Amino acid sequence: MIEVLYFAWLRERIGTNRERVATEAATVADLVAELEARSDGHALAFADKTSLRVALDQELANFAAPLAGVREVAFFPPMTGG
Amino acid sequence: MIEVLYFAWLRERIGTNRERVATEAATVADLVAELEARSDGHALAFADKTSLRVALDQELANFAAPLAGVREVAFFPPMTGG
Amino acid sequence: MRLSVQEAAFDLGQEANRFSNDIKGAGAIVTFTGVVRDNGGQLTAMEIEHYPGMTEKAISEIMEEAVARWDLADALVIHRYGVLRAGEPIMMVATAAPHRGDAFAAAEFLMDYLKSRAPFWKKEISAAGADWVAAQESDEAALTRW
Amino acid sequence: MRLSVQEAAFDLGQEANRFSNDIKGAGAIVTFTGVVRDNGGQLTAMEIEHYPGMTEKAISEIMEEAVARWDLADALVIHRYGVLRAGEPIMMVATAAPHRGDAFAAAEFLMDYLKSRAPFWKKEISAAGADWVAAQESDEAALTRW
Numbered sequence: 064m065i066e067v068l069y070f071a072w073l074r075e076r077i078g079t080n081r082e083r084v085a086t087e088a089a090t091v092a093d094l095v096a097e098l099e100a101r102s103d104g105h106a107l108a109f110a111d112k113t114s115l116r117v118a119l120d121q122e123l124a125n126f127a128a129p130l131a132g133v134r135e136v137a138f139f140p141p142m143t144g145g
Numbered sequence: 146m147i148e149v150l151y152f153a154w155l156r157e158r159i160g161t162n163r164e165r166v167a168t169e170a171a172t173v174a175d176l177v178a179e180l181e182a183r184s185d186g187h188a189l190a191f192a193d194k195t196s197l198r199v200a201l202d203q204e205l206a207n208f209a210a211p212l213a214g215v216r217e218v219a220f221f222p223p224m225t226g227g
Numbered sequence: 228m229r230l231s232v233q234e235a236a237f238d239l240g241q242e243a244n245r246f247s248n249d250i251k252g253a254g255a256i257v258t259f260t261g262v263v264r265d266n267g268g269q270l271t272a273m274e275i276e277h278y279p280g281m282t283e284k285a286i287s288e289i290m291e292e293a294v295a296r297w298d299l300a301d302a303l304v305i306h307r308y309g310v311l312r313a314g315e316p317i318m319m320v321a322t323a324a325p326h327r328g329d330a331f332a333a334a335e336f337l338m339d340y341l342k343s344r345a346p347f348w349k350k351e352i353s354a355a356g357a358d359w360v361a362a363q364e365s366d367e368a369a370l371t372r373w
Numbered sequence: 374m375r376l377s378v379q380e381a382a383f384d385l386g387q388e389a390n391r392f393s394n395d396i397k398g399a400g401a402i403v404t405f406t407g408v409v410r411d412n413g414g415q416l417t418a419m420e421i422e423h424y425p426g427m428t429e430k431a432i433s434e435i436m437e438e439a440v441a442r443w444d445l446a447d448a449l450v451i452h453r454y455g456v457l458r459a460g461e462p463i464m465m466v467a468t469a470a471p472h473r474g475d476a477f478a479a480a481e482f483l484m485d486y487l488k489s490r491a492p493f494w495k496k497e498i499s500a501a502g503a504d505w506v507a508a509q510e511s512d513e514a515a516l517t518r519w
Contacts, residue, residue, distance in 0.1 A: 226464070
């Protein structure tokens, strides 16, 4: 089981800020393919992958990164702090 | 008559912060030559010309600058503000 | 070194004085403060979302890198989340160093990394509606200079 | 825009707040404060001499150039003269701008020019005696980047 978190407009499109997902996905990209199939909201949230960022256990990563051992995956748009 | 001002260690070496000077000097360099002859303190103050700065009527200038129309000449070491 | 991720408002002057009193004889103190712009009176409020846990981790790493790269006596980062009104401070960075070059460079470095690497997202709320602030390409590009 | 050449001490926090309250929605505020270093406990005091009249003129010109070169909402320069103790603020620059890049660049520009073009001279007084601070070649060199 992996804890999946959503922030900003991903959260709004998906309609929740977190969900527990049972998955055998090997990489972030594999997980995204599974999540996209969950609902229209998910599909919309993940539609434009160039505007997505991912963090694995609170460290920035990329879509090719392996998920082995990862407990928390977060998806969000480019950050706008400061 | 020109008002001549001294600051920082020039002032200390010369022993005064200002003096009125009757001069026909055409340029700053000519004036410096006259001032150097005034006292040992003046000679010491003007000994190292690379470490001297000059302002004419409160604007930075160089030693070749003409003195025509100038009322106030100030000599000082490189500035150390900030 | 101090980091605070907080919902509460803070006072620029108080924080600047507190920071400056803590460092003794550092010579140079730089502060940067980000303020909610009112966009010509259009903006009602700004809402800032963040990723608790990762936020503190990401900013701490950025601060450690700044301390490793420049000769700093101290550094401070305060960043708010929640609902902010126009004119309120959003965040603040302060650096203290023996020399001004280090203090300026470290403050700009911290700002550039906070903009694009700390997990905050801003939403602007106006009479016309609410919009997520889009990331600026120039903010991402700013990282290449370090 | 405000310039103050003064003997009296000033409070960094108060001045930062006053500056920040005057500008509405500028987005980015940078302050630089120079503090008398104690040089490891050796320094008793610092004495700053200046050239009344030229000081105000030179700094005003520098500020006008900053305002012409960058998109600024406001700028502030405070510089003290007279006898200062270790730990006291010597001077302060503040800039406010819509964007952080302008605020940082203008503040650094003002500092670089104040260092080498404003008629101030510092004397360090310690138990060992009194010495005029020598100008740094690096300060003169810093001007070439603008």
